[in-house]
Amino acid sequence: MCASHVKVTACATVGTLADLPPDVCESVSDVLARVGDKWSLLVIYMLSGGSKRFSELKRGVASISQKMLTTTVRGLERDGYVTRTVTATVPARVDYELTDMGRDVLLPVTALATWALTHRSTVEAARMAYDRLG
Numbered sequence: 001m002c003a004s005h006v007k008v009t010a011c012a013t014v015g016t017l018a019d020l021p022p023d024v025c026e027s028v029s030d031v032l033a034r035v036g037d038k039w040s041l042l043v044i045y046m047l048s049g050g051s052k053r054f055s056e057l058k059r060g061v062a063s064i065s066q067k068m069l070t071t072t073v074r075g076l077e078r079d080g081y082v083t084r085t086v087t088a089t090v091p092a093r094v095d096y097e098l099t100d101m102g103r104d105v106l107l108p109v110t111a112l113a114t115w116a117l118t119h120r121s122t123v124e125a126a127r128m129a130y131d132r133l134g
Helices: 003-012 015-019 022-036 038-047 054-060 066-078 100-104 106-133
Strands: 082-087 093-098
Touching (some): 022 038, 038 082, 054 066, 054 093, 100 106
16 A cells, blocks of 8 residues: 555545545645644744744754755755745855745644643553553
C-alpha cells in the first residue's frame, strides 16, 4: 500500500470529507501534513512573536538539528507560511517572518495545541488502558 493510498483512504473515511474527490482529499492531507508537523508547529509558534534570525529559531527549538530546521523553514517558505529575508552583511543576516497565511494558521494551530494540552492526561490514560489489554 503506497503512502498516497493511505492518505486518500484515511481522508475518505472522515465525515463530510467522504464526498470529496481523491485529488482534493490528498491536497488537504498535504496541507495538514505541513502545519501538523512537529517542527513546523514549533517554528510557526516561535515566529508568532515576530521576525527571528535562524540562530534565534535554533536556540528556541533546542532539540532540533540544524539540518532539520533548514528543511522545516524551507518547507514553510515554499508553502507560503514564512518569508525569508537576506540582508547583505558580513556574515549575511537571514530573517524569517510569518506571512499573512502563516499568521492565519496560528488560530487553529493554537486551538489544537490547547486542546492537546487539556486532554493529554486522558490520552495517556487511554494508552495505558489499551496497552494493559494487549
